[in-house]
Amino acid sequence: xxxxxxxxxxxxxxxxxxxxxxxxxxxxxxxxxxxxxxxxxxxxxxxxxxxxxxxxxxxxxxxxxxxxxxxxxxxxxxxxxxxxxxxxxxxxxxxxxxxxxxxxxxxxxxxxxxxxxxxxxxxxxxxxxxxxxxxxxxxxxxxxxxxxxxxxxxxxxxxxxxxxxxxxxxxxxxxxxxxxxxxxxxxxxxxxxxxxxxxxxxxxxxxxxxxxxxxxxxxxxxxxxxxxxxxxxxxxxxxxxxxxxxxxxxxxxxxxxxxxxxxxxxxxxxxxxxxxxxxxxxxxxxxxxxxxxxxxxxxxxxxxxxxxxxxxxxxxxxxxxxxxxxxxxxxxxxxxxxxxxxxxxxxxxxxxxxxxxxxxxxxxxxxxxxxxxxxxxxxxxxxxxxxxxx
Amino acid sequence: xxxxxxxxxxxxxxxxxxxxxxxxxxxxxxxxxxxxxxxxxxxxxxxxxxxxxxxxxxxxxxxxxxxxxxxxxxxxxxxxxxxxxxx
Numbered sequence: 001x002x003x004x005x006x007x008x009x010x011x012x013x014x015x016x017x018x019x020x021x022x023x024x025x026x027x028x029x030x031x032x033x034x035x036x037x038x039x040x041x042x043x044x045x046x047x048x049x050x051x052x053x054x055x056x057x058x059x060x061x062x063x064x065x066x067x068x069x070x071x072x073x074x075x076x077x078x079x080x081x082x083x084x085x086x087x088x089x090x091x092x093x094x095x096x097x098x099x100x101x102x103x104x105x106x107x108x109x110x111x112x113x114x115x116x117x118x119x120x121x122x123x124x125x126x127x128x129x130x131x132x133x134x135x136x137x138x139x140x141x142x143x144x145x146x147x148x149x150x151x152x153x154x155x156x157x158x159x160x161x162x163x164x165x166x167x168x169x170x171x172x173x174x175x176x177x178x179x180x181x182x183x184x185x186x187x188x189x190x191x192x193x194x195x196x197x198x199x200x201x202x203x204x205x206x207x208x209x210x211x212x213x214x215x216x217x218x219x220x221x222x223x224x225x226x227x228x229x230x231x232x233x234x235x236x237x238x239x240x241x242x243x244x245x246x247x248x249x250x251x252x253x254x255x256x257x258x259x260x261x262x263x264x265x266x267x268x269x270x271x272x273x274x275x276x277x278x279x280x281x282x283x284x285x286x287x288x289x290x291x292x293x294x295x296x297x298x299x300x301x302x303x304x305x306x307x308x309x310x311x312x313x314x315x316x317x318x319x320x321x322x323x324x325x326x327x328x329x330x331x332x333x334x335x336x337x338x339x340x341x342x343x344x345x346x347x348x349x350x351x352x353x354x355x356x357x358x359x360x361x362x363x364x365x366x367x368x369x370x371x372x373x374x375x376x377x378x379x380x381x382x383x384x385x386x387x388x389x390x
Numbered sequence: 391x392x393x394x395x396x397x398x399x400x401x402x403x404x405x406x407x408x409x410x411x412x413x414x415x416x417x418x419x420x421x422x423x424x425x426x427x428x429x430x431x432x433x434x435x436x437x438x439x440x441x442x443x444x445x446x447x448x449x450x451x452x453x454x455x456x457x458x459x460x461x462x463x464x465x466x467x468x469x470x471x472x473x474x475x476x477x
Contacts, residue, residue: 134431177412177428229425229456314455379431386438388451 008067011052015071018043019078027079028351030206031359034199036162037206040075040082041119049086051114053093058107059114065094065239069246069299076250077257080363081206083247085119085159088207091243092120092167095183095236099226106224109185113165120185121163123214127153131375134232135178139171140223149217150184153196158209160193168214169228181228184218191216203362234313238302238322240371245295245329248367252333255340255360256288262344262355277343284339291332298325316387323376330367337361394466397474401465404444405429408436420463425456434459441465445474 023040030037044050052068054060068090075083093113100106112118129135138152150170160166165187172180197211224231259281266275301321305312312318337360341348344355351358384390398420406415409424410433418427429437437459442448449458449468458468 172426177426179428179430180426233456311455311457312452314457315451316454317451382432382435386435386442386449387454388448 004062004064007061008063011047011049011061011063011067012070012074014047015044015049015074018047018049019074023075023079023082027082027359030079030081032205034201034205034208036159036208037079037082037085038162040079041085041162044086045117045119048114048117050089050117050119051093051110053090053097054110054114055097058110060110065242065303066299069242072243072246073250073253076247077254078250079206080247080251080359081204083250084204084207084244087240087243087247088122088158089120091236091240092122094239095167095231096185096224098235099224099231101225103221103225105221106185116164118164118187119159119162120165120167121157121159123152123154123157123160123166123168123212125155126169127155127211129178131372133169133237133371134181134229136169136171136181137178138168139174139176140182140184140220141174143217146219147217148220148223149215152214153211154214155197155211156209157193157212157214158207160210160212160214161195161208164188166191166214166216168216172227179229183224183228183231184216185222185224186216186218190218202365203359204366230314233319234310238313238318241322241326241329242295242299242302244367244370245298245325245333248329248333248364249291249295251360251364252288252291252336252340255337255357256284258348258355258357258360259284259340259343262347277345280339280343284336284343287332287336287339291329291336294325294328294332298322298329316383317390320380320383320387320390323380326371327373327376327380330364330370330373333367334361334364337364397469398462398466400444401441401462401469404440405437405462405465408440409433410436418462420466421461423460424462425460431456437465441469445469445472447472447474 022043026039051060052063056062072083072087075086096106124133126137128137138150140148140150143149152168165185168184169181170184172182192215194213195210196213199208199210263275263277263281337357340357341361347353347355348357350356402415409429412428453468459465
């Protein structure tokens with residue numbers, strides 16, 4: 001076994017242990033009280049999992065994207081909200097690692113993340129942009145010598161109050177066009193969050209994602225050198241779709257496992273007969289395999305394309321590919337959870353049985369609105385007019 | 391007028407017609423970043439379609455990316471690569 005594979009497997013074993021021993025026992029309480037999964041995130045910090053994607057030369061774990069995707073899957077099986085916080089943090093880290101372009105400030109920052117296991121959240125959506133992440137209203141605004149500021153109205157900032165740092169998309173300057181965006185990193189002592197809404201959603205309740213007005217002052221060196229358009233197409237969007245879909249697959253897999261335990265328990269009660277739900281479970285397995293195939297293929301294709309020629313990730317064919325991963329996985333995951341509920345019947349519907357899948361269903365129903373599928377279809381529809389092979 | 395000038399003129403015409411720029415195409419230099427000048431992603435697709443019909447070409451997938459259409463000059467290089475000669 002090579003050193004890298006051994007390292008990845010040790011890391012995954014630690015994540016599985018956290019998922020089973022910390023995330024799982026707290027998942028219902030996190031969900032019921034819509035509270036931040038603090039125990040799980042603390043355990044992940046203790047394992048230095050927040051710097052998994054940071055290269056070893058900058059003090060991080062140097063894990064591969066595949067390993068982090070597997071970690072999202074494992075956490076998703078035990079607590080969807082914990083997995084989502086973990087995934088969103090890794091997306092921000094991946095974006096910085098891949099696009100810092102040798103900027104010394106960002107290299108030093110990544111060392112700080114590894115050293116202090118800092119949690120990073122993102123402020124990408126904005127009121128007034130119609131859900132289009134490729135447009136901003138808030139702008140980097142000069143204040144005085146060496147200091148810029150911004151004020152952004154965000155309809156939702158996941159775990160904003162619990163994050164050490166925020167990565168915010170902004171127009172490059174007050175006179176820049178809406179699509180001319182950059183990303184700025186600010187730490188807790190540089191930004192203030194003014195809460196503008198409550199948080200009592202259907203699912204993914206532990207992500208604690210109310211709206212905020214975010215105000216910050218920062219030196220311009222904390223703006224990532226690469227334009228956001230490139231960060232988004234080559235990294236932030238496809239990696240979001242890959243990591244999200246892995247945790248949705250995790251949630252759906254656990255719903256399937258619960259349905260399977262239910263059918264098994266029924267079969268044990270009547271050993272001479274195939275339980276009537278057994279055929280349904282078999283049908284559900286094929287739905288789950290479709291989801292798994294799309295999710296695993298999406299990851300593999302991304303890693304291969306990235307290794308071969310990162311520029312190819314900017315093509316429309318590539319944008320369509322990873323948008324489609326998101327749409328397919330976000331529609332299929334709740335379908336599997338609903339199928340699991342119909343296998344389990346009332347004991348699946350109830351919130352307090354070993355076969356409960358209500359949380360799974362509610363959590364995966366958030367998938368189609370995390371960047372609304374309608375918005376993604378709109379983009380795809382436009383790209384399909386011109387793309388050749390898809 | 392040289393072939394190259396004529397090619398540039400026709401590109402400008404397509405970008406002016408389909409790019410939905412907030413400014414007059416005449417104020418755009420050959421190396422001005424069209425996206426920074428306000429061309430949206432959706433408008434850029436229309437520019438690509440417009441160029442395909444104007445020059446009777448098909449851009450292969452590898453060329454269908456933002457950087458290839460980010461300026462008049464970049465579009466001209468792409469078309470020259472496809473060996474489009476100005477009529």
